[in-house]
Amino acid sequence: MxxxxxxxxxxxxxxxxxxxxxxxxxxxxxxxxxxxxxxxxxxxxxxxxxxxxxxxxxxxxxxxxxxxxxxxxxxxxxxxxxxxxxxxxxxxxxxxxxxxxxxxxxxxxxxxxxxxxxxxxxxxxxxxxxxxxxxxxxxxxxxxxxxxxxxxxxxxxxxxxxxxxxxxxxxxxxxxxxxxxxxxxxxxxxxxxxxxxxxxxxxxxxxxxxxxxxxxxxxxxxxxxxxxxxxxxxxxxxxxxxxxxxxxxxxxxxxxxxGFINIEGEKMSKSLGNFRMVNDLLDQYPGEVLRYVILSAHYRSEQNFGKDLLDSAWRSLDSLYGYLRGQGDGVPTLNKEGAGYAALLDDLNTPVAVSEIYRLAKEMHGASGDHKAQLRDQLLGLANLMGLLQQDPEQWFKQARGGDGDSISEAEIEALIAKRQQAKADKDYAGADQVRQDLLAMGVVLEDSREGTTWRRS
RNA sequence: GGCGCCGUAGCAAAGUGGUAAUGCAGUGGACUGCAACUCCGCCAUCGUCGGUUCGAUUCCGACCGGCGCCUCCA
The missing domain is CATH 3.40.50.620 (HUPs)
Structure with missing residues (x-):
């Protein structure tokens, strides 16, 4: 190729x-x-x-x-x-x-x-x-x-x-x-x-x-x-x-x-006063979200930036990091026979390469053992080539969202989760749900699994 | 006026002469104490009108709509 x-x-x-x-x-x-x-x-x-x-x-x-x-x-x-x-x-x-x-x-x-x-x-x-x-x-x-x-x-x-x-x-x-x-x-x-x-x-x-x-x-x-x-x-x-x-x-x-980037359908220009500074966007979104948006379209096409697109890209990355969560660090390994790499070699077709990341993520999710680890490494290898998925998944979900500086601390979250676990153990579901509601109001989503409860900011 | 680009599901976005990837959103179900996560399923006929073809979203033409450059803007 x-x-x-x-x-x-x-x-x-x-x-x-x-x-x-x-x-x-x-x-x-x-x-x-x-x-x-x-x-x-x-x-x-x-x-x-x-x-x-x-x-x-x-x-x-x-x-x-x-x-x-x-x-x-x-x-x-x-x-x-x-x-x-x-x-x-x-x-x-x-x-x-x-x-x-x-x-x-x-x-x-x-x-x-x-x-x-x-x-x-x-x-x-x-x-x-x-x-x-x-x-x-x-x-x-x-x-x-x-x-x-x-x-x-x-x-x-x-x-x-x-x-x-x-x-x-x-x-x-x-x-x-x-x-x-x-x-x-x-x-x-x-x-x-x-x-x-x-x-x-x-x-x-x-x-x-x-x-x-x-x-x-x-x-x-x-x-x-x-x-x-x-x-x-x-x-x-x-x-x-x-x-x-x-x-x-x-x-x-x-x-x-x-190609150019437009803002809400219009060209960025001084007269329209619609410049979007990278620095300002970084107050609201992780840099990787901006990068994901840019790579989600082919580089030669015109691209329209907007809030909906950024929010959607963030959720998309959440999904990918969700697959990686708990899968260990891995060793990024580029599969040069893979469809994702072929797409990148074909005039940098990043949208197709990104879709291949999803395919690998799902395949990994359904696999086990060495094969699972191998797919994880290939996924990371492909993502690496695009400068994506460079963060630790746990950190990704714990980062502050939307630029709010006054969010609840990790220690407080852990304490509330422990409190909810006790309530659940006591079959006090109303109490447990109340804790979950309180956390949700503070932008924290809980996810239960057999291994315990994890959380993420939303 | 010259040169060039684009029009694919609610949004975003690939792609191919033989009935259209993927993500987000939505929706039905499974799982769950209830959720979330995850899983299974559903969700488009590709701007309009002609032409070429056995067959076109994909080729050609016209039209409609949107846009860029021609100005020391990425």
Missing amino acids: RLALYNTLSRSKEPFTPLDADRVTMYVCGPTVYNRVHIGNARPAVVFDTLFRVLQSQYPNVVYARNITDIDDKIMKTAAELGEDITELSQRYAQAYFEDMEALNCLDPNIIPYATQHIPEMIDMIERLIAKGHAYTAEGNVLFAVQSMANYGELSGRSLDDMLAGARVEIASYKKYAGDFVLWKPSADNEPGWDSPWGRGRPGWHLECSAMIEKHLGDTIDIHGGGQDLIFPHHENEIAQSCCAHDGQPFAKYWLHN
Whole structure:
């Protein structure tokens, strides 16, 4: 069974063949750190984290880089509003991003490059582009001349004329051609800037990814990922920069793009004020619930986030943890012959892989002995590949729900359970039921079994 | 205007040219002192209209409906 991925470049699913099986390279566009990240930022992180895990199951050495954009006009604007240094601001939000991603069970990428730490590399790339006739200077700016590249627009499937026909933005007068984009732009004295051959300034947005990929991963990489909205112009321009700087060598072999997340049927936007920050959602839901929601849909489809979906996902995970409860720790073991793994290899079909977890859970439930333990390990192995079921089942059910900090303590719960046991022993069912009702009112559900009574928060 | 996507049960979501996985919710039953958990069962004809085909939800066309990008938004 081989990995197949949908390549935006060819608009079709292709078998994945790395350039070098001993060093598989993947780059994913990370966040611009000027605020807490929203759930839309979490989708590519979770999706490509899952791909990272799958790749690691197939190849011994996978190098995954995800950048931090820490110089950008939005950062400058926010920093100015807060009266804060841009470095402090971006550091703070980068740290917050890492915490959010950790809560979503995302593994750390191997490389986390920062834009501001690669200014010399960017300047070097610009100089090469100018030397090769792909870029020019104008009024302190350096611009990429898209007409100098024969197949510009290949990724997004747009012709230059088409793009300009629908342009809804004013064209800067200094551009030789309306579609040209900025590689370097001048900074005012009160703006952050770096010295360069073209004066003090800062890099254009697209340039950082090209420069950092070149430095850390090489001229041509295997996989480049990001959100669908980045196809144009961001990724198109990355291709232009890198291909032209490398005399036409391919930039990325496979381009993968995740779909958008909407909120209650509407796009997240500032005007609607409906951003859902990961951090806020984590106050209400375990990170794994957010991850489960993201993986319950195929990564390329549009996904609609809402309270009902999150609540439903939580109950779904309860069900899975319920099967695992009392089954021992287990040793996650990936069954490479299993249907779940096959689904993941088939362009990351996580919904099918998740359904396979349920199938394994039920089969495990009905099995016994070594076979049961084996199924448990396979279930955990498959879940591991998706970053799910990473918690201890007992802890899962005892975690606080809904962000209520004033819930009853575990000791008090245990005491009440003991009291109820006594009532049951005395055949005082009314009393026993009263205890159960009281606990339920405090968000604790009791479950009796032959071995005794267990509880969970609901 | 250009490029592209989507429309499957109450909700979510896979999938296939031969009558549709899975989860949540609902519902009937078993289990239980009663519940919860668990188990057994039930719960869709795949936007509309045509075409191709022995046969289409799956291919083609039209239409209706929803949406994205073309603006340094994941």
